Amino acid sequence: MLKRKELARKAVRLIVKKVPKEKESILKVDEFLGTLSTAYRKDKLLRNFFLSPQIDRNAKVKALESLAKKYDVPKEVLEVLEYLIDINAMALIPEIKRLYELELEKLMGMLKGELILAKKPSKKLLEKITKTINDILNRQIEIEVKEDPSLIGGFVFKTQAFVLDTSVKTQLEKLARVGGV
Template sequence: MTDAPSLTSGVALRYASALFELAQDANALDAVEKDVEAFGTMLEESDDLRRLAESPLYSTDEQVEALDAIFKKAELGELTSNFFKVVAQNRRLFAANGIVRAYRSLMAEHRGEVVAEVTTAEPLSDENATRLREILADQTGRAIKLATKVDPSLIGGLVVKVGSRMIDTSLRTRLNSLKTAMKEVG
């Protein structure tokens, strides 16, 4: 049986690579990156858009029509808009979040950076983001681009993913570890 997350990430990487090549050919890498980031933010912030992307209950036509209206209102570029409408027509819109993440990684690699996915309980201040970027750059020896996300369920601390490495200093994880240790004792 195929592992669903790896299937999604494979599809996402293929589509993100295709978008990267299209943007490169059109000499529009930065403009497409801006549009992809905007779409990624929309996906994170809108439950309705996420449902539209992930639910198989919506027809291809409904998805394309909704995306067209959203992209026009958000004033996304034609290349990015058309690309994601093709993704929807191919019934692969469920991979949109993965495509956004993969495109970020491709752009970071193109610039010689490494993407660090950082999840915090509260938004990082500019000062803390700069300090974290410096620490990670020292550890990896490469320039770091932060992709931040807020998850209040962490309670405190942060989770950092750089490549295949993950550092979890969240209070939620520490409390779960303590809970497990207490069960083993009792």
């Protein structure tokens, strides 16, 4: 049997191959995989449901179909996930989501990032930060904004391979480490 990481890579390649190449479909699959991955990681009952040999394959497939229908996911993607059910490899979903995001970046020339600020930014400030990040990385960025009051000020921007931390919290921590505070 294939090693788990290689199996996840193959599943992602199949998904990418089967998903229609328009942006909307690609993003729907990403959102679906994100929801499935988060639920799988955080919900022990769901995890046990998919991993239990006691639960009928058809029940697992129906559960996936129900969720996929909400996201309008192409049936070809479900075929890949059904195969994972058949070989009891649903534990790969978080890794598949991660690898799919990397493929999404390549496919669309678009980067997904997380922008964390101490408080919710104004629309104007968010546009300015987004434009600056787009210019620096020379790519289109899809940004998810989160709040973390512990940052005090500034922001943290993260992608799969890049972190930019301008937060006051980090600056104070650096000062404390070198004996400045």
